[in-house]
Amino acid sequence: KAGVTQTPRYLIKTRGQQVTLSCSPISGHRSVSWYQQTPGQGLQFLFEYFSETQRNKGNFPGRFSGRQFSNSRSEMNVSTLELGDSALYLCASSLAVAGGQETQYFGPGTRLLVL
Amino acid sequence: GIQVEQSPPDLILQEGANSTLRCNFSDSVNNLQWFHQNPWGQLINLFYIPSGTKQNGRLSATTVATERYSLLYISSSQTTDSGVYFCAVAGNQFYFGTGTSLTVIP
Numbered sequence: 001k002a003g004v005t006q007t008p009r010y011l012i013k014t015r016g017q018q019v020t021l022s023c024s025p026i027s028g029h030r031s032v033s034w035y036q037q038t039p040g041q042g043l044q045f046l047f048e049y050f051s052e053t054q055r056n057k058g059n060f061p062g063r064f065s066g067r068q069f070s071n072s073r074s075e076m077n078v079s080t081l082e083l084g085d086s087a088l089y090l091c092a093s094s095l096a097v098a099g100g101q102e103t104q105y106f107g108p109g110t111r112l113l114v115l
Numbered sequence: 116g117i118q119v120e121q122s123p124p125d126l127i128l129q130e131g132a133n134s135t136l137r138c139n140f141s142d143s144v145n146n147l148q149w150f151h152q153n154p155w156g157q158l159i160n161l162f163y164i165p166s167g168t169k170q171n172g173r174l175s176a177t178t179v180a181t182e183r184y185s186l187l188y189i190s191s192s193q194t195t196d197s198g199v200y201f202c203a204v205a206g207n208q209f210y211f212g213t214g215t216s217l218t219v220i221p
Contacts (some may be wrong), residue, residue, distance in 0.1 A: 107217065
C-alpha cells in the first residue's frame with residue numbers, strides 16, 4: 001500500500017500571499033490530520049477531518065483552514081502568510097474506526113518558507 | 116490540553132550502548148505512539164502502545180497508563196538510530212512531546 005503523500009514537498013512564498021497544501025491519505029483511511037512543526041513551538045495540531053467534516057481543531061488563527069474531499073484527500077490553506085508560518089507541515093492519516101485508538105501514519109511533510 | 120514531557124531532551128551515545136527515553140503525560144489517554152523523526156523530517160511509526168509492553172527488534176516500549184508514563188528502550192544503538200524521538204498521546208487530538216534528540220556516534 002502506498003503511504004501518505006504530500007505535495008508540494010517544498011514551497012517558498014512571500015508575506016501576504018496564500019498557499020494550499022495537499023495530502024493524500026493511505027487508501028482506505030478516512031481521517032486526515034494536519035500538524036505544524038517549528039523549532040520554537042514543536043509539533044502542534046492544526047485540525048482533523050473525517051468524512052469531509054472538520055472533527056477537531058487546534059488553537060490556530062482563522063487564516064489556517066482546510067477541507068477534505070469525498071475520496072479522503074485533504075487540502076489545507078493558509079491565507080495572508082506571515083514570516084512565522086514558515087514551518088514543516090505534516091499530514092497524518094488513520095482508519096478512524098476505533099474511536100481514536102489506532103495508529104496515525106505521517107506523510108513526508110511540506111516545508112514552507114515565507115520570505 | 117494534555118501536557119506531554121519527554122526526557123532527556125538530548126542524548127549522545129556511543130554505538131552499541133543502550134538507552135531509555137521517557138514520556139510523562141498529564142491525563143488519561145486512549146492512544147500513545149512513539150515516532151522517530153529522520154533528518155528529512157519524516158515521522159516514522161515505532162509503536163502504538165496505549166498500555167503494556169511491545170518489542171520490535173532492538174526497540175521495545177512500555178506504557179504504564181495508570182501512572183501516566185511510557186518508556187522507549189533502544190538496545191545496541193546504531194548510528195542510524197540518530198534523530199529525534201517523539202511521544203504523542205491522544206485524547207480528542209494528538210499532543211506531542213518536545214522530543215528527545217539522540218545522536219549515536221561510531
